[in-house]
Structures are given as structure tokens and as C-alpha cells.
Amino acid sequence: MTKPQVARGQAEQAGLSRRERVREATLTEIKAIARRHLVEHGPAGVSLRAIAREMGMTAPGLYRYVSGIDALLVAITADMFDELGAAVAAADASVPDEDTDRRIRTSLRAFRAWAVSHRSEFAIMFGPRPHVDPNADTAPAIEAARRFAATFYTLFDRLLAERRFVLPDSAHVTPELARELRSFAETCGFSAPHIPVEAVMVLSSCWVRLYGVVCMEVFDQMSVVMRDMEPLFESELHTVLTGLGVRYEPPGSTAPTTIGSSD
Amino acid sequence: MTKPQVARGQAEQAGLSRRERVREATLTEIKAIARRHLVEHGPAGVSLRAIAREMGMTAPGLYRYVSGIDALLVAITADMFDELGAAVAAADASVPDEDTDRRIRTSLRAFRAWAVSHRSEFAIMFGPRPHVDPNADTAPAIEAARRFAATFYTLFDRLLAERRFVLPDSAHVTPELARELRSFAETCGFSAPHIPVEAVMVLSSCWVRLYGVVCMEVFDQMSVVMRDMEPLFESELHTVLTGLGVRYEPPGSTAPTTIGSSD
DNA sequence: GGCGTTTGCTAACGGTGTTCACTAAAGCGT
DNA sequence: ACGCTTTAGTGAACACCGTTAGCAAACGCC
Numbered sequence: 310m311t312k313p314q315v316a317r318g319q320a321e322q323a324g325l326s327r328r329e330r331v332r333e334a335t336l337t338e339i340k341a342i343a344r345r346h347l348v349e350h351g352p353a354g355v356s357l358r359a360i361a362r363e364m365g366m367t368a369p370g371l372y373r374y375v376s377g378i379d380a381l382l383v384a385i386t387a388d389m390f391d392e393l394g395a396a397v398a399a400a401d402a403s404v405p406d407e408d409t410d411r412r413i414r415t416s417l418r419a420f421r422a423w424a425v426s427h428r429s430e431f432a433i434m435f436g437p438r439p440h441v442d443p444n445a446d447t448a449p450a451i452e453a454a455r456r457f458a459a460t461f462y463t464l465f466d467r468l469l470a471e472r473r474f475v476l477p478d479s480a481h482v483t484p485e486l487a488r489e490l491r492s493f494a495e496t497c498g499f500s501a502p503h504i505p506v507e508a509v510m511v512l513s514s515c516w517v518r519l520y521g522v523v524c525m526e527v528f529d530q531m532s533v534v535m536r537d538m539e540p541l542f543e544s545e546l547h548t549v550l551t552g553l554g555v556r557y558e559p560p561g562s563t564a565p566t567t568i569g570s571s572d
Numbered sequence: 573m574t575k576p577q578v579a580r581g582q583a584e585q586a587g588l589s590r591r592e593r594v595r596e597a598t599l600t601e602i603k604a605i606a607r608r609h610l611v612e613h614g615p616a617g618v619s620l621r622a623i624a625r626e627m628g629m630t631a632p633g634l635y636r637y638v639s640g641i642d643a644l645l646v647a648i649t650a651d652m653f654d655e656l657g658a659a660v661a662a663a664d665a666s667v668p669d670e671d672t673d674r675r676i677r678t679s680l681r682a683f684r685a686w687a688v689s690h691r692s693e694f695a696i697m698f699g700p701r702p703h704v705d706p707n708a709d710t711a712p713a714i715e716a717a718r719r720f721a722a723t724f725y726t727l728f729d730r731l732l733a734e735r736r737f738v739l740p741d742s743a744h745v746t747p748e749l750a751r752e753l754r755s756f757a758e759t760c761g762f763s764a765p766h767i768p769v770e771a772v773m774v775l776s777s778c779w780v781r782l783y784g785v786v787c788m789e790v791f792d793q794m795s796v797v798m799r800d801m802e803p804l805f806e807s808e809l810h811t812v813l814t815g816l817g818v819r820y821e822p823p824g825s826t827a828p829t830t831i832g833s834s835d
Numbered sequence: 836g837g838c839g840t841t842t843g844c845t846a847a848c849g850g851t852g853t854t855c856a857c858t859a860a861a862g863c864g865t
Numbered sequence: 866a867c868g869c870t871t872t873a874g875t876g877a878a879c880a881c882c883g884t885t886a887g888c889a890a891a892c893g894c895c
Contacts, residue, residue: 328862328872335873351703356851368852370874378852428700437695437791440614451796481810483822486803496797513804514811520793521784528700530783533714534759540749541776547744548777559746591841591893619882631883633843641883 336374338364340385347385348429355382379441382433383450389430390453396423397460409471410556413464414546417519418560421542424523431527435520455497462499465512469504473554476507486510515549599637601627603648610648611692618645642704645696646713652693653716659686660723672734673819676727677809680782681823684805687786694790698783718760725762728775732767736817739770749773778812 325333342363346355357378358368375381400419404411424431434454441447468474482490490509499509522545525531526538535541539560547557588596605626609618620641621631638644663682667674687694697717704710731737745753753772762772785808788794789801798804802823810820 326862332873353702357853358851366873367875369854369876372853373873429703432700432702435791435793437691437699439616439695440692455796481807483803483806485800486807489798489800489803492799493794493797510807514808517784517788517804517808518781519784520788521780521782524787525780525783528698530698531756533718534756535752536755537748537752540746540752541780543746544744544749544773545777545780589893595841620884621882629842630844632845632885635884636842 332374335364339371339374339381340388343381344385344388344430347433348427351429352382352433357381379445383445383447386433387449387453389427389434390450390457393420393423393427393430393434394453394457394460397457401460401464409467410550411558413468413555414550414558416460416464417546420519421523421526421539424527428527431523435524436528458497461516462497462512465508466499468553468555469508474511474552476505477511479507482506482510511553515553518545518549521545595637598627602634602637602644603651606644607648607651607693610696611690614692615645615696620644642708646708646710649696650712650716652690652697653713653720656683656686656690656693656697657716657720657723660720664723664727672730673813674821676731676818677813677821679723679727680809683782684786684789684802687790688801691790694786698787699791721760724779725760725775728771729762731816731818732771737774737815739768740773742770745769745773774816778816781808781812784808 339360342360343355346359355378357371357375361368361371375384397416397419401412401416404415406412424435434450487506490506490513493513494504494506494509519542522538522542526542531538543560550557602623605623606618609622618641620634620638624631624634638647660679660682664675664679667678669675687698750769753769753776756776757767757769757772782805785801785805789805794801806823813820
């Protein structure tokens, strides 16, 4: 049992022994190369042997760092969720705090922009999970996904607090749906203590629409029939935002929300 | 060059020589086994060697029937689109011709039902296309997909002809969107000669929503947070149909549309 | 019956994930 | 500074995979 957390040579960041630092570094390199192979050759193009080859070592050596190819995929998936979250957060932070509407527009557009410019990554993160054996540890990716989702919960919470839109008639929420929505709200730990199920329904519905367009675009579902999917995304964004009481402005617009133009 | 299309022993279906018949049969068997492996072991579990093993032959022998694993996947994808189309059509045909509303509800629910009970298939059909090399011949699958889509075009066309809903304000259709929508209408060959772009927009929007919910469910996107996705699907279906001027009824309902109950 | 076409096989090449036994080196305590 | 322990990495091996080339047998038509 080694415990070198006090005596160290020079100033090292975050109480890590030299060994731990170089270990961390190679793990980072592994993930970086895996990531590059993912975007260059698709999900099937990520192989331990190819990564090892590129690093100047042999495949079994990688097992000191990763428990297998599946775990590696899970690890980089978690990283990608964090990266997507950071991209959205950066977009959000790039506009003045008080301009809520523009912040929301910018954040949602950042989501799509990241998705279309990181198609392979998006496919792994939001696409089908190929038959995953039950004992696989997907916790890191799920946790990262939860963190990412929280970004949008926060934005939505603000709209809710500002009473931007009227909640739908509760008669439209069947008991079964209410049960699922409550489960949703509880499991993902909404910040608001007692959020009405109608609000969760609105959030779900909006998310379904945006998720739908982006998936259609990234998965190349309409490529035979449509060349550019941005207009359709903008159209969906328009109706979603309008329904949420958020002002819509076309992408290039720099006009602040308070100064109205034509709708 | 053999041309036995006149003289044949007994009554054979559809002018096929014996050789062609047995050939067709083995191809069918190959696809059937591939399909089973797909549902049982996921997309990655489909391998020529395994299929050959199960058929009592060797992998290279399969190359007499299929030009490679990719082509095999494309072939069964085409079959699956036809099968999905047949399932939807069967559901549509199971309700009286004149009850348009119920036919539409039933068809859309059949789509979801098929998707959730054929997750692996759905993932290949509607999920991300992994880096496909340009010279791959995906035409059969695309053609089958087009046939499937036509099913819904027909249903939508009827609603349009019956003027069930008012078209959205054309001011909401940007020129860019209009261009893409026109391309959509032309490429997929709508039956109506000159369909307004606003109608295509409504169709796209509806499809995006339903595609979105079903993808979220089949891709297991919310499984951490929601156990049953049917209520959310029904909720989306409700708002989509209502916006389309189609009466919504909950799944079990056998009441004909003309007799109204509470909304 | 002869003969060309079709079918399927074996062998082989190059690629993959993964396990195991093993060496060499690095780190640490004394 | 030495010795022991922990760790990083290797090589060989196993069991798979897709794909190609060459060859032998079966089939079906004339």
C-alpha cells in the first residue's frame, strides 16, 4: 500500500503520484486515438489493436488501462457527453445573462450544431445501443448523460419560473402518463421541489421534437429527399419556442429580444 | 446461356427454372438466418461464417448468393421495410374503409408497435448508417423505404383532400425551407400534382414528432427515467392528430368516430 | 452421354478481441 | 543503496471475423 500524498518532488497538480499522472496521460492518449478512429472510420473502426499499433505498443498492453473494447466505448461516450455539455454551456455563456430568450435559442442551436459536426459521436450517444450485455458497466456514460440533460432542465426551469407559457389542461394527462412523468421528474432530480406533471409533459414534448429533427438529420434519414435540414430544424425550433413563450429569431440575428421585429 | 422459359416439367410458379427456384430458396434461408441472428445477437452478431455454419456449409459458399456482408444487411433491410409496410397496411385494412380517423390512428400505432417489437430491425432501418463506402449499393433498401413512406403519404393525402386542417400561414415558411420542402415533394413523388409547401411542412413536422418518440423509445434513451413510453407516444399522437383534424381515441377504444365522447 | 454452368469446398491472408504466462522496469521502504 | 513489491508491457495462443483464389463435383441442357 503506497501513500505518497504528502512528500512529492515539485509542485504537482491534484495530489497525484508520478505514476498516476503518466497513467492518466496514456489513458487520455488511448481515448484520444479511439475518438479519432471513431470519427474517421466509424464506430466499427475503433479497435484496440489499431490503437495499440498507433501508440507503439501491443493490444494486450491496453488491458492495463481499459477492461475491454466495450468499456473503452463507454468511457469515450462519457467524455463526449461532457464535451457536448461544455459546447452548449459555452454557447449559453456567450450571450448576455439577462437575454433569456436568446440564450435558449443559442443553446438549442449549439446542440444541433455539435450533433451535425460530430455525427459519429452523436450516433453512439443518442442512437441505438447494440445488444449490451447486462453486466457491462455503462454507469459513467449514463452519469455524463444525466449531467448533460441537467443543462436543459435548468433552462426550462427558468421559463417555468417566469411563467412564460400556460400549462396544458391537466385533463390531457392520462393517469398512466402522469405516473411516467412523475417518475421522470423524480429520477432526474429536478431542481424545483414540486414540479407539476404538466410541465414535465411540455418539456418531454419539446425535447421529442428537437431530438427527432436532429436524429433525422444526423442519421441521414432524409438525405435522399432533402439536401439541407437546417430549415426544417429552424421551423421546428420556431414552433417549439413559440409554444414555450420564447421569442424566435432567425439564426444570424443579433437583435436583442426586447426590440421586436416582424413575427 | 440457358433459356428454359417454355418447356418445364410440371406446374412451376412464375417461370423459374428448377435451378432458379432452389437458388431463391437458399437465398431466402440465408436472409432468414441472418435476420434471426440480428434479433438474437444484435447487428454485430450477423456474420457470414455463423450463417454458413448453421446452414451446414462454409462461408465462401455464401458469396455465390451475396456479394458480401454489407450487401446482405442491405438486402434484409429492404425486406424489413417491406415487412413493416405490410404490418402497417394490414392494420390499416383491419378497420372499415370509411372510418378514416380510426384507420390513421391504427396505422400509426401499428408503426410504433412494430418498432418496439422489432428493435434491432428498427435500429438498422431508422438508426445511424455507419460509415458506408460510396460504392456500396444501397438502392434496394432505399427503394423499399420509399415504398414504405408512400403508405403515409397516401393517408396524409386523404386528410389534405378532405381539408381536415387549415394550412399554416405561409409567412412561417422561409424561402430556404420552401426550397427543401419542394425538393421533398418532388423527389418522393407525391400523388397530388401540386401540393402546397405548407402541407409538406405539416407532414414533415408530424413525422418528426412521431419519429422522435419512437426513436427515443426504441433506442432506450429514457429507460433510466421512464419505464413505459407508450403514454408519451399516445400523448404525442394525441396532439399530432388533433392538429391534423383527426379525432383522437385511446388505444383500446372501439367506438366509431362518428359517435363522440368526451375530448 | 457430353459439356458448360453453377455450386460449394479447401486453403490462405489479414484483421479482430481476449487470456495467460512471463519479463523488465519502476517505485518504495528501509 | 539495496531489495522487495507493484506495475507496464510483450509474445504466443485461441477463437472468431470477411474476403479471395483455385479447384472439384454436381447439375441441367442439348
